[in-house]
Amino acid sequence: MTVDEQAYCCPGCGLRSQNPHGWVRTRPRDLPVAGRRTALTWTKRRWKCQNPGCPRRTFTESLPQIPPRSRLTGRLRASAGAAVADLGRTVLQAARDNEVSWPIVQAAFVEHAAAVLPGTTPKAECLGSDETRRGKAKYRLNEAEDGWEVVADRWHAGFVDLRGGAGLLGQVEGRTAATVSAWIDAQSPAWRDAVAFVANDMCTIFKAAVRASLPNATLVVDRFHVAQLANAALPEVRRRVTVQQRGRRARKGNREWELRNRLTRSAARMHANQLDPMVEDLENLPQKIGAPILAAWNCKEDLMDLLALTHTDPDRTTIAHRLFRFYAACAESGLVEMERLATKSRRGGLRSRPRSGPA
Structure with missing residues (x-):
């Protein structure tokens, strides 16, 4: 009973x-x-x-833990949702652990998140935005317009609080400028006025949306993508000079190829017994191969030294000195890849004045 x-x-x-x-x-x-x-x-x-x-x-008869026509208890649903929200489990892993289906765990996670999420978006002084790819896009035929329309976009745009503790602020489907602007415009005027810096990659979509919806915010490129540009430009130089001088791609036995992974590592994180032999090996290579690679490596390290000033409260003189050294090294190298790196970095927001936000 x-x-x-x-x-x-x-x-x-x-x-x-x-x-x-x-x-x-x-x-x-x-x-x-x-x-x-x-x-x-x-x-x-x-x-x-x-x-x-x-x-x-x-x-x-029904109980709060066992609603009518329910095949699961409330505590099982709550445990499955908390496993995804609090324990870092994926929906699929939580479904396997609790021997339930994927839609059940997804619904439990949504219910768990709705109970703990704030009613309004927390204010963020430094806003970060980036896109995330999820699965495959789905389309359906629109007979009225005689064309296909997107039902589920594979790209999602996410917004995070970079300096506060709010974490993920929102995520919307799509990565168009209209999608990003719609999410920003949906926030309150006080929230938009509180955003002082917006950091993202060099995607023109986000840049156009931020300029339109947050005209008073300073747009900068995050350090990860700036360092990624440098680490992508250096292998371009290595591959180009190798093909030009050897008439083929580099392979085992070519010292510049064997040093390919060490070249993209930061010199600040390398021991002297690794750094000094690497520089010596590049100097011992043929002049038309080793000299361009070494010059590109020095440009990359000058940029890393500049990025290392982030969160160290540097003065304007220190920033200007390292910034000038980076631009001068790129110009003196005579390498197209390094000149392009300097141009992209300049467009991305590398300036000599100190910032209180992200660099």
Whole structure:
């Protein structure tokens, strides 16, 4: 017999029934005990509603943890949602752990997140934005316009708080300028006024959206993408000079190829017994191969030294000195790849004045 007397009340009108109509047996899934699957069986009554005006004629007993027609207990759903939200499990992993389907865990995660997320978007002084690829795009035929339209975009745009503790602020489907601007414009005027810096990659989509929706914010490129540009330009120089001088791609036995991974490492994180031999090997290579690679490596390291000033509260003189040294090294190298790197870095926001936000 169910102890909770609320189970005898009609869910339609709330009137307590005293007229039983039969028995029902249900076997909802529950959390495992000591690592073993539990077999929960509940034999409950079906009651007749005694209110003539109630649309419900009969109803079965229910509890907050076991709602009507539920095949899972509430604590199992809550545990599956918390595994994704708090424990870092993927939806698929949580579904396998709890032996339930993917849609059930996804719905539990959405319910868990809705209960803990704030009602309004927290303010962020430094806003970060980037795109994320998820699966494959889905399309459907629009017969009215005689064309295909996107049902599920594979690209999502995410917004994060870079300096505060708010973390992920929002995520929208698509990565067009209109999509990004729509999310920003949906925030309150006070929220938009609080954004002083926006850091992203060098995508023109985000740049156009930020310029339109946050005209007073300073747009900068995050350090990761600036360093990524440098580490991509250096291998371009190495491959180009190798093909020009050897007439083929580099391979095992060519010292510039064997040093390819060490060249992209930061010199500040290398030991002297690795750094000095690398420079000596480049100097011993043929002049038309080793000299351009060494010059490109020095440009990359000058840029890394400049980025290392972030969060160190440097003065303007120090920033200007390292910035000039980087631009001068790129110009003196005579390499097209390094000149392009300097140009992109300049467009990305490398300036001599100190910033209080991200660099």
